[in-house]
Amino acid sequence: MLSVVVEHIFLLVLVTLISVLQNAFFATKVEREGKEHHANTSAFERVSCANRNCMDSYPTFLAVLWCAGLCLNQAPAAFSGLIYLVARQKYFVGYMGQTSQSTPGYVFGKRVLSFLFLMCIVGIFNLLLVRYFGNDFKDTVETITTAASALLLIP
Amino acid sequence: MLSVVVEHIFLLVLVTLISVLQNAFFATKVEREGKEHHANTSAFERVSCANRNCMDSYPTFLAVLWCAGLCLNQAPAAFSGLIYLVARQKYFVGYMGQTSQSTPGYVFGKRVLSFLFLMCIVGIFNLLLVRYFGNDFKDTVETITTAASALLLIP
Amino acid sequence: MLSVVVEHIFLLVLVTLISVLQNAFFATKVEREGKEHHANTSAFERVSCANRNCMDSYPTFLAVLWCAGLCLNQAPAAFSGLIYLVARQKYFVGYMGQTSQSTPGYVFGKRVLSFLFLMCIVGIFNLLLVRYFGNDFKDTVETITTAASALLLIP
Numbered sequence: 427m428l429s430v431v432v433e434h435i436f437l438l439v440l441v442t443l444i445s446v447l448q449n450a451f452f453a454t455k456v457e458r459e460g461k462e463h464h465a466n467t468s469a470f471e472r473v474s475c476a477n478r479n480c481m482d483s484y485p486t487f488l489a490v491l492w493c494a495g496l497c498l499n500q501a502p503a504a505f506s507g508l509i510y511l512v513a514r515q516k517y518f519v520g521y522m523g524q525t526s527q528s529t530p531g532y533v534f535g536k537r538v539l540s541f542l543f544l545m546c547i548v549g550i551f552n553l554l555l556v557r558y559f560g561n562d563f564k565d566t567v568e569t570i571t572t573a574a575s576a577l578l579l580i581p
Numbered sequence: 582m583l584s585v586v587v588e589h590i591f592l593l594v595l596v597t598l599i600s601v602l603q604n605a606f607f608a609t610k611v612e613r614e615g616k617e618h619h620a621n622t623s624a625f626e627r628v629s630c631a632n633r634n635c636m637d638s639y640p641t642f643l644a645v646l647w648c649a650g651l652c653l654n655q656a657p658a659a660f661s662g663l664i665y666l667v668a669r670q671k672y673f674v675g676y677m678g679q680t681s682q683s684t685p686g687y688v689f690g691k692r693v694l695s696f697l698f699l700m701c702i703v704g705i706f707n708l709l710l711v712r713y714f715g716n717d718f719k720d721t722v723e724t725i726t727t728a729a730s731a732l733l734l735i736p
Numbered sequence: 737m738l739s740v741v742v743e744h745i746f747l748l749v750l751v752t753l754i755s756v757l758q759n760a761f762f763a764t765k766v767e768r769e770g771k772e773h774h775a776n777t778s779a780f781e782r783v784s785c786a787n788r789n790c791m792d793s794y795p796t797f798l799a800v801l802w803c804a805g806l807c808l809n810q811a812p813a814a815f816s817g818l819i820y821l822v823a824r825q826k827y828f829v830g831y832m833g834q835t836s837q838s839t840p841g842y843v844f845g846k847r848v849l850s851f852l853f854l855m856c857i858v859g860i861f862n863l864l865l866v867r868y869f870g871n872d873f874k875d876t877v878e879t880i881t882t883a884a885s886a887l888l889l890i891p
Contacts, residue, residue, distance in 0.1 A: 431586070431741070432807055433867075436860050439803045443856055449796045450849075457842040478792070482633070485640045485795045486604045493594045497587055532612040539605075546598055550591050557588075586741070637788070640795045641759045648749045652742055687767040694760075701753055705746050712743075 437504035438495040442488065445511055449484070452477045452518060476521030479532055480514055487535070490542040497549025499568045502575040503542060509578050510538040538578060545571055592659035593650040597643065600666055604639070607632045607673060631676030634687055635669055642690070645697040652704025654723045657730035658697060664733050665693040693733060700726055747814035748805040752798065755821055759794070762787045762828060786831030789842055790824055797845070800852040807859025809878045812885040813852060819888050820848040848888060855881055 432439075459473045487510060495503035513535040548567055556562050587594075611632045614625045642665060650658035668690040703722055711717050742749075769783045797820060805813035823845040858877055866872050 432859070432863055435806070436863055439807060439856060439860060442799050442803055443853065446796055446800055446849075446853060449793075453793070453843050460842060481792045481795075482636045483604075483608070485636075485643060486601055488795060488799060489597050489643060490601055493597055496590070497594060532615060533608050539601075543598065543601060546594060549587070550594060553587055553591055637791045638759075638763070640791075640798060641756055644752050644798060645756055648752055651745070652749060687770060688763050694756075698753065698756060701749060704742070705749060708742055708746055 435495060435500060437500045438492060438507070441491065441504045441507035441511070444508070445484070445487075448511055448515065449481075452480060455518075455522075472521050476518050479534075480518060483533075483535070487539065490539055490546065494542040494545035494549070497553070498545050498564075498571060502568075502571045503545060505575045506538050506541055506545075506578060510535045513538065541575065541578060590650060590655060592655045593647060593662075596646065596659045596662035596666070599663070600639070600642075603666055603670065604636075607635060610673075610677075627676050631673050634689075635673060638688075638690070642694065645694055645701065649697040649700035649704070652708070653700050653719075653726060657723075657726045658700060660730045661693050661697055661700075661733060665690045668693065696730065696733060745802075745805060745810060747810045748802060748817075751801065751814045751817035751821070754818070755794070755797075758821055758825065759791075762790060765828075765832075782831050786828050789844075790828060793843075793845070797849065800849055800856065804852040804855035804859070807863070808855050808874075808881060812878075812881045813855060815885050816848050816852055816855075816888060820845045823848065851885065851888060 456470075456473050456477045459470045487507075491503055491507045491510075494506075517534045548571070552563055552567055556564075611625075611628050614628045642662075646658055646662045646665075649661075672689045703726070707718055707722055711719070766780075766783050766787045769780045797817075801813055801817045801820075804816075827844045858881070862873055862877055866874070
């Protein structure tokens with residue numbers, strides 16, 4: 427019975443796994459920097475700060491990703507998730523750059539998160555419409571969101 | 582098929598979305614404070630500390646909220662979740678207050694989290710009872726928890 | 737209908753609840769240390785650092801645990817989760833030890849997390865095999881993973 431559910435979420439699981447790999451990459455960077463430089467230098471502080479900022483927003487990202495995937499459709503949600511992971515990688519690498527360079531801010535990937543957030547809202551709104559009016563716009567909405575997720579690629 | 586599942590979780594999704602909005606509010610506060618005061622003043626440290634404490638307990642909150650909602654019933658779980666979010670807002674605002682004022686401690690929302698925790702335990706216990714003895718107390722238990730969740734409003 | 741789903745995840749919920757209890761234990765340790773020593777001493781910093789490292793990897797752990805449990809089987813996933821919690825407890829206690837002693841590194845429980853990660857990959861691979869070739873290796877794979885999870889006990 428559960429395998430029917432897994433059909434509907436396996437893309438989300440894949441994106442989650444990739445994000446876990448990325449977390450492991452961040453953590454090993456922090457550990458290596460901490461061992462080499464004895465936890466006091468500016469390089470360690472930068473890497474540690476980048477890792478902490480990434481980890482702070484990680485549960486939020488997971489929550490929105492899974493809600494959007496469950497409420498509407500997994501394909502556009504997983505695609506947006508991938509774009510978020512790319513943005514996070516860029517953010518982390520930007521922190522590790524030259525010290526003279528100004529560091530990126532605290533918040534990143536705002537556009538992707540708002541898109542996933544909108545997907546959740548639309549999904550729940552659609553559910554309520556179906557319940558009380560009987561019109562199922564899900565197919566239309568899914569097509570539109572799948573097309574709209576491609577717009578996230580525009581820098 | 583998934584829409585049947587979504588019926589049972591859409592209140593949880595709504596509470597999760599509200600918590601995401603709150604996280605975004607906290608993050609923008611931190612970012613603005615960091616930009617204005619160049620990341621060294623006491624005001625930035627206070628906001629950053631408040632945000633970090635909130636983020637530290639966020640995954641725990643999400644885990645208990647969803648477990649309680651899945652195991653027993655979504656309505657009381659979502660209601661308790663809302664109360665937790667109000668407590669968190671108060672906690673954050675308390676941190677941002679005057680510097681002379683003593684800051685609130687590290688832990689907050691203990692009562693709500695314990696209530697959600699109890700809901701999970703009762704839900705699993707009920708499941709095991711149904712499996713091995715065939716008595717279904719779920720309806721009774723759901724009524725009691727829905728009533729009990731109103732008790733959380735007492736300060 | 738949801739109770740059929742809950743059958744398949746109640747062990748995961750149990751492990752999640754235990755991890756929540758452990759988080760609460762960590763948080764009270766931090767709070768007590770912060771109150772007693774006025775947030776400046778080395779003991780507070782050690783406990784706070786240990787708690788932060790544990791919290792940093794907590795969402796990652798939850799994500800892998802639930803993905804592995806949903807994609808393959810809950811029993812080995814829950815068992816590995818328990819072992820991870822024991823490793824985390826040891827890590828936290830190691831941090832709280834004597835100051836002269838060297839602290840453990842940033843990353844811990846690598847073996848358990850990689851095992852859960854592998855379980856997810858195998859589960860998704862199996863799903864795709866079933867979809868396109870029609871062979872269901874799930875029973876075989878579940879038996880192997882249940883046996884393999886016992887290997888995690890070897891120190």
